[in-house]
Amino acid sequence: xxxKVSEYVKMLDINSAKEEVERMLSQKIEPKEIRNQIFLxxxxxxxxxxxxxxxxxxxxxxxxxxKEVLALEEMKDSxxxxxxxxxxxxxxGTVCDDIHDIGKDIMTELLASGGIEVINLGVxxxxxKFVEGIRKYNPDILGLSCTMTTSIxxxxxxxxxxxxxxxxxxxxxxxxxxxISKKYSNINLADEIVNDAYxxxxxxxxxxxxxx
Ligand code: B12
Numbered sequence: 001x002x003x004k005v006s007e008y009v010k011m012l013d014i015n016s017a018k019e020e021v022e023r024m025l026s027q028k029i030e031p032k033e034i035r036n037q038i039f040l041x042x043x044x045x046x047x048x049x050x051x052x053x054x055x056x057x058x059x060x061x062x063x064x065x066x067k068e069v070l071a072l073e074e075m076k077d078s079x080x081x082x083x084x085x086x087x088x089x090x091x092x093g094t095v096c097d098d099i100h101d102i103g104k105d106i107m108t109e110l111l112a113s114g115g116i117e118v119i120n121l122g123v124x125x126x127x128x129k130f131v132e133g134i135r136k137y138n139p140d141i142l143g144l145s146c147t148m149t150t151s152i153x154x155x156x157x158x159x160x161x162x163x164x165x166x167x168x169x170x171x172x173x174x175x176x177x178x179x180i181s182k183k184y185s186n187i188n189l190a191d192e193i194v195n196d197a198y199x200x201x202x203x204x205x206x207x208x209x210x211x212x
Contacts, residue, residue: 009041088208092143093121100147
């Protein structure tokens with residue numbers, strides 16, 4: 001089906017994008033489908049930036065736009081919120097030198113609505129801060145988000161530092177984000193690599209036994 005929302009995102013038209021999302025919601029179109037359409041628009045924004053048609057200010061506007069739309073109450077996902085009881089805990093953050101958090105925050109929201117407790121360390125998180133977080137919160141899962149290829153080394157560094165601290169063995173590690181999925185899908189340091197939050201949720205739920 002052809003929706004206009006991706007076009008409005010691509011054109012950075014916040015008001016029209018919001019109106020279109022509200023219209024889609026009123027037609028009972030699933031938030032998941034709406035998100036997919038929004039991300040198509042966002043991909044186009046990235047392409048325009050690559051071609052020099054958009055500038056950093058435009059990227060900032062696209063980030064604001066998407067956050068505003070995703071913050072709409074009706075966009076919160078209820079499909080996986082079938083168990084109010086938290087089971088399992090994930091510590092999540094965007095790796096060092098990377099401040100992108102739209103994808104991580106979608107993952108965070110889905111995990112929480114899927115009954116997994118989430119501790120979100122934010123963006124630009126140094127390896128040592130992940131180690132401190134693991135010691136403090138004792139999570140079942142560590143989630144690393146990486147949107148830029150230039151930050152991929154921090155995935156390796158973070159996992160290395162965790163290993164050196166003797167904290168790797170009882171921890172599942174899942175990696176997500178555009179950068180990691182594009183080029184480095186054969187990394188075997190982590191237990192799983194996904195660039196789709198819904199797949200990520202399913203994997204995490206299986207790990208903590210929520211689907212059993
Ligand atoms: C919005 C945006 C910004 C916004 C970020 C706003 C924000 N709050 O996040 C702003 C304007 C701040 C920004 C800044 C920059 N950006 Co930028 N940005 C983008 C843009 C357009 C979209 C990224 C995005 O949010 N995608 C949508 C999300 C939903 O997708 P996702 O991250 O993949 O997440 C999904 C999955 O991967 C998964 N997921 C994500 N995290 C996790 C974690 C776990 C554990 C799991 C399981 C799953 C999971 O769930 C999500 C939903 O399915 C992209 C272009 C593009 N199309 O990718 C460029 C892009 C990522 N940016 C880029 C660049 C270069 C920059 C800057 C360096 C620009 C500059 N010159 O200053 C700075 C970076 C500064 C820094 N140190 O980080 C480049 C990166 C190139 C590279 N080397 O890889 C891109 C690709 C643009 C381009 N084509 O050149 N950016």
